[in-house]
């Protein structure tokens with residue numbers, strides 16, 4: 001592991017603004033000396049002390065608690081000191097300036113966590129989980145982030161990693177006895193081991209997909225002809241009268257969004273202008289934005305009026321849910337049904353709420369979200385790595401089936417291994433590290 005550096009870093013670790021308590025955190029070789037200078041007393045590890053915080057001329061800046069964690073038993077693995085003062089922006093800035101004046105340097109975003117990673121306190125997936133926990137927007141997302149932070153995700157990856165390693169070792173042995181190589185491959189052992197790895201990868205991919213959904217949330221665009229009830233649908237889904245609803249076609253022009261959670265999944269619903277040909281430049285722009293939003297969304301709700309012949313206003317691709325609104329004006333039953341064209345549609349009434357629960361559930365189903373069961377926090381990066389591992393494993397399995405050379409199989413398994421290694425950060429490019437930690441807040 002690379003040493004994290006000899007510099008001592010400092011940052012305000014609490015959010016900006018006013019609060020009961022504000023914390024300046026220091027990490028690095030001089031953290032203790034700098035803090036002892038400020039509090040004018042010596043510090044003992046894991047002891048809390050009450051102290052006055054003073055500047056170099058002896059003027060008191062604030063008073064509060066000081067905590068010292070000696071390396072390596074700290075978050076970063078270095079000497080860490082927390083100065084807990086009063087949570088006002090001016091006081092915090094004074095304290096921070098004082099720390100800098102005594103030799104610390106301002107921390108970059110995520111630098112404390114980066115040091116924890118570089119010092120081997122946590123792996124990369126856990127470091128990412130720190131940021132995910134802080135930014136989680138639902139209980140389920142927070143729960144997933146905490147599981148990853150505690151290392152559950154990393155352990156599952158490591159477990160697979162070990163299985164791949166064993167298989168590689170087994171194959172290396174096979175290569176040492178070339179005359180028996182074919183028997184090795186066809187012995188069933190290799191096939192079984194590869195299958196077990198495949199199963200493990202499938203499980204991990206499934207759970208991680210849930211994690212990415214929970215972390216990133218989804219965007220759902222409501223699309224359709226004018227006056228079909230798109231804005232009414234936004235309102236009923238959000239439980240508030242957010243969008244203007246009138247019986248005049250072309251009411252909505254701008255995009256309007258509402259953020260909500262469905263069974264813990266963060267969902268952004270976007271209402272759009274009704275799609276039609278127009279000569280009004282404002283409406284033309286509204287339609288352009290609507291279509292662009294539909295392309296960017298994770299899911300489109302294509303709204304029509306129940307019982308009317310459907311005009312094809314949008315020919316975009318899946319995932320898409322057909323919603324037939326105003327079912328209250330017809331004899332039709334609300335709910336999920338196969339329409340006369342053999343296509344599934346959800347019949348609802350944005351007016352009286354009929355079918356809305358079914359629609360909510362169907363949205364979750366369409367994006368592949370299962371609310372039960374525990375999941376991890378995960379990022380697209382993890383999915384890509386798992387996917388790469390899966391593809392290499394599939395290639396290896398084909399080679400095994402065809403009884404080809406063990407070398408070729410071993411080479412594919414090496415790819416599986418490396419792909420898994422990127423998740424924990426065992427093999428990681430520096431620029432990726434920079435990217436990951438730059439997305440943190442300062443002081444973490």
Ligand SMILES: Nc1nc2c(ncn2[C@@H]2O[C@H](COP(=O)(O)OP(=O)(O)OP(=O)(O)O)[C@@H](O)[C@H]2O)c(=O)[nH]1
Pocket residue numbers: 225226227228229230231232233244245246247248249250251252253272273274275325326327328329348349350351352
């Ligand atoms: N009976 C009935 N009327 C509805 C329903 N949903 C919407 N409406 C009415 O249909 C009209 C249009 O509703 P909006 O929600 O403004 O429709 P829109 O698709 O957003 O229209 P534009 O913004 O013009 O594209 C309003 O008069 C609504 O009250 C429904 O489920 N049943």
Ligand SMILES: [Mg+2]
Pocket residue numbers: 230231232243244251252271272274
């Ligand atoms: Mg509207």
